[in-house]
């Protein structure tokens with residue numbers, strides 16, 4: 001799969017059997033939490049997260065939590081450590097994988113602020129009552145995503161809903177450190193309304209450069225398209241449909257790791 005990002009050509013080869021879907025639009029058989037919003041057509045929006053005062057609390061508790069998780073995973077860190085310098089300490093793949101393991105599937109009980117604060121705010125943005133609980137398995141979790149600079153840490157282009165447990169939700173990307181126009185999440189606008197026969201992909205989880213990903217990878221797009229980096233700033237959140245093609249967000253910064261919080265919400269029943 002070859003595509004342009006930040007005027008650079010990105011190229012990956014995903015191993016394994018490929019498939020092209022039919023005329024079905026997965027979103028049209030699901031709960032569309034973008035429906036009726038001004039951003040329904042493109043499938044994503046950047047909006048303010050909290051008040052300045054509350055964001056300051058959120059920011060410091062987020063940093064404390066991440067330092068604590070990294071220490072538990074084996075890193076030695078001073079309290080003054082700049083999060084975006086993570087790659088200088090997690091230099092071996094083994095240490096990095098240990099940190100990845102320790103910063104995913106975290107219970108929302110450990111979220112840096114009460115989760116109701118997020119649920120309320122995103123419910124306002126989507127104009128419907130939402131909850132951070134997956135009805136598929138009753139899990140309430142969030143993740144830190146850490147992409148080292150010029151690495152293969154980022155997952156390939158995909159739709160989350162190719163995995164069965166992410167149907168009907170809305171996704172959040174909250175920048176934590178090193179997230180900018182060279183590193184933030186990449187999205188193909190409006191692709192949540194595409195039929196499956198516009199996208200060739202691997203049948204199951206992709207293997208790229210020997211690294212296995214949970215999600216299938218897009219291997220070819222049969223349409224004109226663009227890939228954008230919406231780039232939310234401090235105290236902003238990127239809200240996007242899991243039916244959009246996204247990912248493939250190579251961190252093109254030379255000396256900054258990109259760190260974000262990933263969280264999903266579903267309609268409250």
Ligand SMILES: [Fe+2]
Pocket residue numbers: 158159160246247
């Ligand atoms: Fe994803």
